[in-house]
Amino acid sequence: MTGLPSGLPAGFGLPGRSFRGNLHTHSNRSDGAFPPADTVQVYRNAGYDFVAVTGHFRPEFGYPITDTRDLRTADFTTLIGAELHAPRAEAGQSWHIVAVGLPRSWHFADVLLDRGHRLTAYAADDAPLQPQDPLPCQAWVQVRAESLTPEALLAALKSGHFYSSTGPEFHDVRVEGDQIVVRCSPVTKILLTGGHPGAEVAEGGNLTEHAFPLALFQGRHCRLTIEDPTGARAWTNPIHLPEL
Numbered sequence: 001m002t003g004l005p006s007g008l009p010a011g012f013g014l015p016g017r018s019f020r021g022n023l024h025t026h027s028n029r030s031d032g033a034f035p036p037a038d039t040v041q042v043y044r045n046a047g048y049d050f051v052a053v054t055g056h057f058r059p060e061f062g063y064p065i066t067d068t069r070d071l072r073t074a075d076f077t078t079l080i081g082a083e084l085h086a087p088r089a090e091a092g093q094s095w096h097i098v099a100v101g102l103p104r105s106w107h108f109a110d111v112l113l114d115r116g117h118r119l120t121a122y123a124a125d126d127a128p129l130q131p132q133d134p135l136p137c138q139a140w141v142q143v144r145a146e147s148l149t150p151e152a153l154l155a156a157l158k159s160g161h162f163y164s165s166t167g168p169e170f171h172d173v174r175v176e177g178d179q180i181v182v183r184c185s186p187v188t189k190i191l192l193t194g195g196h197p198g199a200e201v202a203e204g205g206n207l208t209e210h211a212f213p214l215a216l217f218q219g220r221h222c223r224l225t226i227e228d229p230t231g232a233r234a235w236t237n238p239i240h241l242p243e244l
């Protein structure tokens with residue numbers, strides 16, 4: 001995905017509200033356990049606002065693009081998707097770009113970002129919901145959009161107006177002058193990292209707010225990560241900063 005948040009990382013401060021969604025899941029149209037309607041219901045029951053059923057776009061499954069439009073209601077919507085597989089790419093064989101759970105290292109993304117690619121990354125379950133699979137509803141995106149429609153959600157995603165989480169919540173993120181100010185649910189660690197070998201870190205028992213200087217990251221990019229006592233994390237997209 002391209003697009004970037006600038007002065008309003010993750011879309012905080014924009015009109016609308018925050019919607020929770022899973023952008024990567026599987027139904028029995030490819031290797032998932034349940035029909036699309038039942039797959040979607042798992043997320044609905046868990047309080048999500050939207051889901052994308054992303055079947056493997058491969059010949060053995062008949063190249064499915066799962067039509068979930070009839071599962072949309074006033075308070076829940078779906079995005080149409082598929083999991084595409086590149087047969088061969090510069091960086092390796094048959095790979096697909098997905099974030100499963102929370103990345104422990106941003107190295108690869110940071111290399112691409114330093115080369116000038118404006119990438120965003122998101123968390124998702126990638127849940128076929130088979131008995132042997134991990135539990136669903138463990139990783140999601142919070143999208144800031146004006147309304148719960150596929151059009152508004154896709155526009156917000158392309159603009160980078162979202163953050164990803166496996167637990168904690170960002171309440172606000174703002175660039176104010178030469179600082180970045182973050183407010184969040186109670187966490188034990190707040191990190192500011194990115195295209196610089198150094199990092200800014202705040203640690204404590206019950207952090208809900210912090211302001212970091214941005215000096216390390218001027219002319220480059222940075223991102224915020226928060227971590228709660230269980231080790232669950234949430235993180236913003238890269239925030240690209242001008243040279244001072």
Ligand SMILES: [Zn+2]
Pocket residue numbers: 024026083126127
């Ligand atoms: Zn998948």
